[in-house]
Amino acid sequence: MTEDKLAVLIDADNVPYSNVKEMLEEIAKNGTPTIKRIYADWTKPTVSGWKNVLLENAITPIQQYSYTTGKNSSDSALIIDAMDILYSEKVNGFCIVSSDSDFTRLATRLREAGMTVIGFGEKKTPKPFISACDKFIYLEILKTGTVDTVVATKSIEKSKKEDPISKVDTETIRIITESVNDLADDNGWTFLGSLGNYILKKKPDFDPRNYGFSKLLPLIKDIDKFEIDEIDTGVNNIRHIYLKQK
Structure with a gap:
């Protein structure tokens, strides 16, 4: 490529x-x-x-x-x-x-x-x-550069920046929820890998770092409105992550 x-x-x-x-x-x-x-x-x-x-x-x-x-x-x-x-x-x-x-x-x-x-x-x-x-x-x-290196993946997911520049408001939650539903399969599941780019089409300035999160997944978990399923592919610790509305 x-x-x-x-x-x-x-x-x-x-x-x-x-x-x-x-x-x-x-x-x-x-x-x-x-x-x-x-x-x-x-x-x-x-x-x-x-x-x-x-x-x-x-x-x-x-x-x-x-x-x-x-x-x-x-x-x-x-x-x-x-x-x-x-x-x-x-x-x-x-x-x-x-x-x-x-x-x-x-x-x-x-x-x-x-x-x-x-x-x-x-x-x-x-x-x-x-x-x-x-x-x-x-x-x-x-300004603070990338999130400090953390050895464990779970620690990275939980890490927040101390100074987010925006709050996770109802409008942001609405856009995320609508996007999850738009991309959902027949069983209601949405692949996380497709979600971020889809949200950008609706909101070009969307970035989890705006809200103090290093990645999209910890932001989704913090909202606590979605069921999450993490599937281990068995290859180099790669996981496929799916979510649907609770």
Whole structure:
């Protein structure tokens, strides 16, 4: 299976530089970042913190002067580059890193062209941009990196982050419940492996880490509305997990 080639385009004016390493590690889970560019007016002191980060992570800075006060010219440069990359046919997907809703139409256009679009931004990101992406990941959940390594699988499943950025509210539970029922077989069972991607189609910013869980299974167990059946395949401790509504 060929791994997707991704173009990573970063709006330096609208995201912090503090957790770029963790963000690139997250991107690597979805494909290979073959193009990495970041846009800003680099003459401004407000983006000076990015400069060391660029060298450490091989990100190409694109200079865009602000010709008019109050206007973000970096947005236009990023959008033009994205369309050039799209027509070059060198990538299979895009990672747009910004908390700015100005990229909503760009994300929609890229998806119309058959590209996978993954968004990264802060919790304050407007809903339209989030909804325009196939998947949206909040930068806040990456600040602590991945969950600490735990030897026992059961310990991993029980582990929670101390600081979730969202609560498991009734709307989230409703989406999970509806998704389980949508995918259920004749006996009401749903394969967990299919559930996460299906929920993302309804809620692009869904991620168990938002709620303090490392994986989907411990989140499902914590909700305590589903019966769970774990089947040992007998191969390398691999389990097939199914669930249905109680």
